[in-house]
Structure formats: C-alpha cells, structure tokens
Amino acid sequence: MLRIGTHVARASPDSVGFRSDPRLLPGLPANQEPGPFGDHNWKRRDGPDLLRRLTRFKGGDVDEIDQATRRSAQERADEGARLAHDVGLQARAATCSQATTTARAILRHADEIGANAVVMESRGLTGLKELLIGSVSHEVIQHADRTVIVVPSPEVAAHRAKAFHEEVE
Amino acid sequence: MFDKVIWATDGSDSADKALQFARELAEHAGGELIVVHCNELTFPGKGGGRLPVHANEDELRQKIERQVSDLSGDGLRATFQAGTATVGEAARMIADAARDAGADVIVVGSHGHSALGELLIGGGAHRLLHRAPCPVLVVPATAN
Numbered sequence: 001m002l003r004i005g006t007h008v009a010r011a012s013p014d015s016v017g018f019r020s021d022p023r024l025l026p027g028l029p030a031n032q033e034p035g036p037f038g039d040h041n042w043k044r045r046d047g048p049d050l051l052r053r054l055t056r057f058k059g060g061d062v063d064e065i066d067q068a069t070r071r072s073a074q075e076r077a078d079e080g081a082r083l084a085h086d087v088g089l090q091a092r093a094a095t096c097s098q099a100t101t102t103a104r105a106i107l108r109h110a111d112e113i114g115a116n117a118v119v120m121e122s123r124g125l126t127g128l129k130e131l132l133i134g135s136v137s138h139e140v141i142q143h144a145d146r147t148v149i150v151v152p153s154p155e156v157a158a159h160r161a162k163a164f165h166e167e168v169e
Numbered sequence: 170m171f172d173k174v175i176w177a178t179d180g181s182d183s184a185d186k187a188l189q190f191a192r193e194l195a196e197h198a199g200g201e202l203i204v205v206h207c208n209e210l211t212f213p214g215k216g217g218g219r220l221p222v223h224a225n226e227d228e229l230r231q232k233i234e235r236q237v238s239d240l241s242g243d244g245l246r247a248t249f250q251a252g253t254a255t256v257g258e259a260a261r262m263i264a265d266a267a268r269d270a271g272a273d274v275i276v277v278g279s280h281g282h283s284a285l286g287e288l289l290i291g292g293g294a295h296r297l298l299h300r301a302p303c304p305v306l307v308v309p310a311t312a313n
Contacts, residue, residue, distance in 0.1 A: 117306075122298055138295055141279055145311040147190060149274075151304040160302055164268060 070097060103139030110146060117147040122156055172200040175275045177263045177297070178236075180206070180229030183278030187308040188236065191276035192245065194306075200273075201246040204237050205266045206230065207259035208251065222256050260296035268302045276306045 077093035084091035098105040110118050120137045137150045152160065176191035178184035195202040208226055210219040223229055230251065240247035254262045267275050279294045294307050 137298060141294060141298075141307050141309075144307075144309050146309070147312055148307045148309075149304055150298050150301075150307065152301060157302060160264075160300065161268075164265075164302070 066097075070095065073097075101139060102136050103143065106136075106140055107143055110144075115146060117149055118144060119149045119151065122150050122152045171195065171198045171273045173203060173270055173272045174198075174200055175203045175205055175263070175267050175270065175272045177205045177207075177259075177275055177277045178233055179259070180223070180232055181278065181280070183280050183308070183310040185236075185278070186310060186312060187276050187278035187306075190306060190308050192240065194274065194276065195245060201248065202240060203266070203270055203272065204233060204240075204247060204249045205263050206233050206249070206251045207262045208253045209256045209259050210253055211256055219255075257296070260300050263297060264300035264302060272303050274304045274306055275301055276308065279307045279309045 073095040074093065077095050081091040081093040094109070096105060096109050098108065100108070106118060106120075109115075118140060120140060122137055123135075137148070141148050141150070171194045174191050174195040176184075176188055178188070191202060194200075206229075208230070209222040211222060213219050234249060237247050237249045250266055252262045252266070263275065263277075266272075275297065277294050277297060294305070297305055
C-alpha cells in the first residue's frame with residue numbers, strides 16, 4: 001500500500017493559554033515545509049518530496065517508497081518539534097500513515113489526541129495550482145471540528161505585502 | 170504574542186462562537202480587540218443602486234455594536250471598524266484592516282459549507298486565507 005506520509009508535532013504551549021490544558025497540533029504533510037512557529041531562518045531544503053520519489057522509484061518497490069516517505073515524515077516532524085521547542089513549547093514529534101488525504105489524516109490524528117487546535121502553514125496556492133494540487137489547509141478547515149490556525153509562511157506574507165503595495169500604487 | 174486581535178464578524182452565530190476565542194486571546198495578552206464588520210453590497214442594479222446582501226444588515230450592525238460595547242464594559246480594549254465591499258470582497262476589506270492595524274491574528278468563524286457549498290456560496294474564511302497578512306484562526310461552528 002502506498003502511504004502518504006503526514007507528520008505532526010504536538011505542543012503544549014502554556015504561553016498561548018486559550019484553554020486550561022491546551023494542546024496544539026501543528027500538522028503538515030510530509031512534502032510541505034514546516035514553519036508555523038515563525039522561524040524565518042528555517043531553510044528550505046532539497047528534501048525528498050513525494051513526486052520526486054515516485055519518479056525515482058517508477059516501477060520499483062513500493063515498500064521503498066513507503067519507508068522513504070516515513071523517514072521523510074519523521075525528519076520533518078522532528079524539525080517541527082525542534083522549532084516548537086525553540087520557542088518554549090513542550091513538543092514531541094509524531095507521524096502517522098493513513099490511506100486518505102493529508103487533511104483527513106491530520107484531523108483524524110487531532111481527534112485521537114484530543115487536540116484543541118491545529119496549526120498549519122499556508123503555502124499560498126491560488127487559482128489553477130490550488131485546484132490541481134489542492135489546499136491542505138482549506139480541506140482541514142472545511143472538515144475540522146476544532147480551531148485551525150493558518151499561518152502564512154514568510155515568503156507568502158512578503159508576497160502579499162508586495163501585492164498590496166502594488167495595488168495601492 | 171497577540172497584542173492586536175481582529176475579530177471579523179458578519180453577525181452570525183458562527184462569528185459569535187469565534188468571539189469567545191478572540192476575546193480570550195486578547196485578554197490573555199492584555200491586548201486590543203479590533204472588531205471588523207463588512208457590509209457586503211450587491212452588484213449595482215439597473216438604476217445603479219446597491220443593496221446589502223443581508224436584509225437585516227441594520228440589526229446585525231446594532232448587535233455587533235452592542236457586543237463591542239459589552240466588551241468595553243468588561244474592561245477590554247475593544248474598537249469597532251465597519252466598512253463596505255461588494256459581495257465576495259469582504260475578505261479583502263478584512264485583510265486590509267488587519268494590515269492597516271498591524272494585527273497579529275485574525276479570528277473568524279467558519280460556516281462549514283460542504284465542498285459544493287464552498288463552490289457555490291464561497292467561504293469568507295477561505296478567501297481570507299488567500300489575503301491575510303497574518304495568521305488566521307478559524308473557529309468552526311461545531312467547535313467545542
């Protein structure tokens with residue numbers, strides 16, 4: 001079975017405190033960069049993405065794809081947990097493999113751990129790209145029964161600011 | 170962390186649900202709560218006239234003004250910003266308000282339309298995700 005990796009990092013941010021025992025669930029697909037904790041210096045790596053792996057293993061061993069995706073998810077979950085830890089949160093990484101969409105996997109995991117909120121980064125996809133590739137954050141919001149915080153990445157925020165200034169001018 | 174919190178409301182029950190979260194965030198940080206409401210107007214008709222999308226717009230606005238007054242009465246620094254936009258453009262107005270205010274987060278309610286509903290009716294929260302200069306906290310109507 002081909003597994004689409006999804007990684008999550010759980011955090012208990014006392015500093016946020018909008019619940020007595022808050023648990024946030026930063027959810028990201030394995031092929032998406034983390035960054036909701038605002039580490040603007042976090043570098044985009046040449047890390048494995050699913051498409052490249054599928055190309056590399058074309059006609060090859062699906063188990064290898066599984067393992068590679070799982071490793072990738074774990075690496076990114078660890079990275080997310082480190083970022084959360086760096087800003088003073090208690091965090092631990094967790095990964096899950098489910099034969100479903102990334103958004104539903106995130107929500108199912110949020111259900112399992114009773115998360116108070118899901119924190120995600122916005123990739124800023126619009127138009128045709130959004131239609132073709134899909135927006136994980138949109139699907140999460142559409143189906144979530146808990147709060148979802150969508151944080152624009154620094155690149156997306158900068159792009160929007162630029163677009164705004166161009167509109168004004 | 171959230172010194173300036175924007176609560177974007179259309180006066181609906183789901184927006185009211187989001188208020189609880191917006192209020193908690195602002196209170197926790199000792200910050201300011203900026204209440205933003207957009208009166209969406211229809212496209213101009215033959216005579217050039219435009220009407221509010223919500224027939225009870227006046228009531229909604231009065232309700233929001235009461236909510237702002239209650240928030241201020243409870244000791245919160247709450248301000249009210251109202252604006253108008255063509256139907257479907259409320260997200261732009263809210264994003265602009267957030268940018269102008271230097272907001273740290275926008276809190277909105279979500280009606281939780283189905284995929285078809287999103288396509289047909291559109292989702293203000295979704296549109297906002299495409300424009301917001303800051304994080305957006307979406308509170309679904311079913312949130313506990």
